[in-house]
Amino acid sequence: xxxxxxxxxxxxxxxxxxxxxxxxxxxxxxxxxxxxxxxxxxxxxxxxxxxxxxxxxxxxxxxxxxxxxxxxxxxxxxxxxxxxxxxxxxxxxxxxxxxxxxxxxxxxxxxxxxxxxxxxxxxxxxxxxxxxxxxxxxxxxxxxxxxxxxxxxxxxxxxxxxxxxxxxxxxxxxxxxxxxxxxxxxxxxxxxxxxxxxxxxxxxxxxxxxxxxxxxxxxxxxxxxxxxxxxxxxxxxxxxxxxxxxxxxxxxxxxxxxxxxxxxxxxxxxxxxxxxx
Numbered sequence: 668x669x670x671x672x673x674x675x676x677x678x679x680x681x682x683x684x685x686x687x688x689x690x691x692x693x694x695x696x697x698x699x700x701x702x703x704x705x706x707x708x709x710x711x712x713x714x715x716x717x718x719x720x721x722x723x724x725x726x727x728x729x730x731x732x733x734x735x736x737x738x739x740x741x742x743x744x745x746x747x748x749x750x751x752x753x754x755x756x757x758x759x760x761x762x763x764x765x766x767x768x769x770x771x772x773x774x775x776x777x778x779x780x781x782x783x784x785x786x787x788x789x790x791x792x793x794x795x796x797x798x799x800x801x802x803x804x805x806x807x808x809x810x811x812x813x814x815x816x817x818x819x820x821x822x823x824x825x826x827x828x829x830x831x832x833x834x835x836x837x838x839x840x841x842x843x844x845x846x847x848x849x850x851x852x853x854x855x856x857x858x859x860x861x862x863x864x865x866x867x868x869x870x871x872x873x874x875x876x877x878x879x880x881x882x883x884x885x886x887x888x889x890x891x892x893x894x895x896x897x898x899x900x901x902x903x904x905x906x907x908x909x910x911x912x913x914x915x916x917x918x919x920x921x922x923x924x925x926x927x928x929x930x931x932x933x934x935x936x937x938x939x940x941x942x943x944x
Contacts, residue, residue: 677762678703682754688822693741697736697737699736713763715751715761717760717761730798767929772795780807780808782799783813787879817845818842873901883944884944904920905930906926
């Protein structure tokens with residue numbers, strides 16, 4: 668929870684470091700002030716603000732098992748994110764949250780996990796990956812599947828390499844297409860194509876899916892072919908969230924609000940919701 672005087676009042680936080688991830692994304696590490704009562708769960712988001720530019724919802728990319736800071740992978744896509752990209756370590760930003768639902772780690776314990784991300788979807792999923800890494804004995808087999816458009820678009824490249832070589836994860840990375848002039852030597856192909864060869868126990872497996880909406884149908888189809896039902900598939904949805912607390916209605920999905928009912932849902936909860944997937 669965040670002990671704010673008002674749900675609309677942000678805390679002032681300092682940027683500890685900024686790291687280039689791709690030509691379009693930067694990783695911002697933000698210090699949590701000592702007087703800020705902030706606890707979050709993997710999958711939640713906050714609203715970050717820059718004075719004079721407003722605020723925007725940003726997924727938390729770090730795990731609650733690593734206290735004292737928050738990570739945010741931010742793509743330069745508009746005026747607010749453009750302003751963020753101009754900031755430097757030591758600069759101040761506003762933060763309110765945490766907001767939204769989470770990946771329920773209590774329900775994931777003692778299961779095989781299939782953690783699937785496409786594009787920028789690796790940012791919120793990284794929070795869960797780090798959580799599983801720090802509490803590895805609480806989970807059974809953990810497979811990570813990640814796909815991006817090109818090698819240039821891959822987030823967290825050093826971590827991806829570590830996960831691929833690690834003996835605690837079974838990590839598979841692919842890109843849609845490869846530039847002949849690049850040094851990329853990994854898999855080339857679509858993300859859903861990584862699923863058929865996998866050895867999955869459908870009786871004790873949970874799949875977590877985060878990425879662009881266009882990929883969801885195809886990944887879900889492959890998961891169902893592997894024997895997973897809709898209660899075993901967890902998705903994180905992206906909509907145009909403004910207030911973050913269910914008042915403005917900008918993020919409505921049929922009768923649901925992405926910011927408060929979500930953004931994390933079991934697929935079974937969306938089966939009768941128009942426009943969800």
